Amino acid sequence: MLCIDDDEQVLGSLKDCLAYYGHQVKAASGGKCGIEMFCTAILKSEPYDVVITDLSMPDLDGYEVTRQCKAESPDTPFIIMSGMGATKEQANALSAPVDAVVNKPPRMRELNDLLLNLAKKACDRI
DSSP, rough: EEEEOOOOHHHHHHHHOOOOOOOOOEEESSSHHHHHHHHHHTTOOOOOOEEEEEEEOOSSSSHHHHHHHHHHHSSSSSEESSSSOOOHHHHHTTEEEEEEEEEEEOOHHHHHHHHHHHHHHHHHHO
């Protein structure tokens, strides 16, 4: 999975906590870096299973990251983290088709359950 956030402390904590639950996590420090990593992974035929991105970042916000990445890989699940009370409906209304929105900081057990549910949905589509 790819985690994108401009706050290095949040990114480190997220990476460590998700690794505790057994997830393999790559970290990107900001929206532009995240999009580059996402596109490079697709070109290498090593796409990410899911992307978790912060909503508020100075270079590109989470909505724009989602829009650009979904244009390359529409089926990749995207989760936006927001400290501002954003909703999935707001994201979709802005043409940023996210699969879920979680409050920041996320509750790690709930985030892990969400990731497992997204993985199950992906398997059901196959």
